Amino acid sequence: MGIATAATDATLERFRLSEAYQQIKRNFHRHLIQQIEERSLDIDAWDAAKTERFVAEQMRRFVVEQRLAVNQRESEALVHDAQDELTGFGPIQALVDDDTVNDIVVNGPNTVFVERNGVLEVAPVRFADNLHVIRVIQRILAPLGRRVDESTPMVDARLPDGSRVNAIIPPIALDGPCLSIRKFRKQALTEADLVRYGSATPAMLAYLRERVQQRTNLIVVGGTGSGKTTFLNLLSQWIPQTERVITIEDAAELRLEHRHVVRLETRPPNLEGERAVNARDLVRNALRMRPDRIIVGEVRGDEVLDMLQAMNTGHDGSMTTLHANSLDDALNRLELLANFAGFSGSEVTLRAQVASAIHLMVQVARLPGGERRVTQVAEVRGTLDSGLDLCSVFRFDPASAAHVDQRGQS
Numbered sequence: 001m002g003i004a005t006a007a008t009d010a011t012l013e014r015f016r017l018s019e020a021y022q023q024i025k026r027n028f029h030r031h032l033i034q035q036i037e038e039r040s041l042d043i044d045a046w047d048a049a050k051t052e053r054f055v056a057e058q059m060r061r062f063v064v065e066q067r068l069a070v071n072q073r074e075s076e077a078l079v080h081d082a083q084d085e086l087t088g089f090g091p092i093q094a095l096v097d098d099d100t101v102n103d104i105v106v107n108g109p110n111t112v113f114v115e116r117n118g119v120l121e122v123a124p125v126r127f128a129d130n131l132h133v134i135r136v137i138q139r140i141l142a143p144l145g146r147r148v149d150e151s152t153p154m155v156d157a158r159l160p161d162g163s164r165v166n167a168i169i170p171p172i173a174l175d176g177p178c179l180s181i182r183k184f185r186k187q188a189l190t191e192a193d194l195v196r197y198g199s200a201t202p203a204m205l206a207y208l209r210e211r212v213q214q215r216t217n218l219i220v221v222g223g224t225g226s227g228k229t230t231f232l233n234l235l236s237q238w239i240p241q242t243e244r245v246i247t248i249e250d251a252a253e254l255r256l257e258h259r260h261v262v263r264l265e266t267r268p269p270n271l272e273g274e275r276a277v278n279a280r281d282l283v284r285n286a287l288r289m290r291p292d293r294i295i296v297g298e299v300r301g302d303e304v305l306d307m308l309q310a311m312n313t314g315h316d317g318s319m320t321t322l323h324a325n326s327l328d329d330a331l332n333r334l335e336l337l338a339n340f341a342g343f344s345g346s347e348v349t350l351r352a353q354v355a356s357a358i359h360l361m362v363q364v365a366r367l368p369g370g371e372r373r374v375t376q377v378a379e380v381r382g383t384l385d386s387g388l389d390l391c392s393v394f395r396f397d398p399a400s401a402a403h404v405d406q407r408g409q410s
């Protein structure tokens, strides 16, 4: 791209963010809606090319009628944005289509961020006002049979392509409607990807593959967005094809390429607060389905007890993830969840149960620069007074930014 084009792009970007542009866009949108309603056009039945022709034609007339001073590129931008407005997700459609974007977060009409390669950056788009954001949220939710309004100001939903959507609007959200979209990667990350990104080493992956095949009970520990689910997915691929696997998730994110997989998904309560199916119900049911292994996407509630029990009673090779910031913290968190779930034994009993249920712990983290790393792989040898007796197998050394193989050390 030449310097002239780059300069024009920057100018165009500024124009797109300006109040003048937003005003023209609003008026043009209103004009389009009027045309569609007056002529009873069924634009939902049109394909993209037909919609574009219609919008472009209307734009030409609108520019003349309104005596607008817009150049060719600006008018193209208007046509493009108006089309997204009519049929897509409005100002964020281009971000939804951009495969390098993982997450999109909208904090009110004027602040949109995207995450690329783990780094959050400001996106050069904005909405006209709060209502505009809400309109786009409704358009995203409508095909799913959901909506947000004052009585249901928070919605958590999954799009047909697997992407997660969360919306929360005023009066609960104080600074305007918020929308978060976590896009579903079309291709799951592979071993080669993780090695290329420096997230793991070939030696570590070979070790883990072997442990999975030996039916080691395993837990992946990390913070939000640290790559737990991604790593669990990779580990699951190594389960022999002959085994029967049951997966239990709040939102089916795992993609196992096994013939013998039964996927179960929890269900939130309906509007009357009834008919919920929680993870604990599903773990109990899964045990009656003759599984070789049970995979729980994330333990975060009562199901912790059933999962530990399953791991302790012959469902070796079961795996899960847990939200915690360190391996020590993981034990605290398991103890906390177990107590909430009504565990009545002593701390010592519980710790012993955890130590015999979980054979191997993998810790993942998102570093400040956005990179994801496996930061530790540790064997659970038993319990100590202070916690679990862990033996580190691999560790990420931040100073050298490299993984250290600790086998043979002690």
Ligand SMILES: Nc1ncnc2c1ncn2[C@@H]1O[C@H](COP(=O)(O)OP(=O)(O)O)[C@@H](O)[C@H]1O
Residues within 6 Å of the ligand: 102, 185, 189, 194, 197, 199, 222, 223, 224, 225, 226, 227, 228, 229, 230, 231, 371, 372, 373
């Ligand atoms: N090793 C990795 N390298 C690069 N991106 C990753 C890696 N692991 C996960 N991601 C990306 O990070 C985001 C969060 O990953 P996810 O596995 O859903 O995290 P968690 O389950 O811990 O919340 C996703 O967009 C995912 O594609």
Ligand SMILES: [Mg+2]
Residues within 6 Å of the ligand: 228, 229, 230, 298
């Ligand atoms: Mg997850």
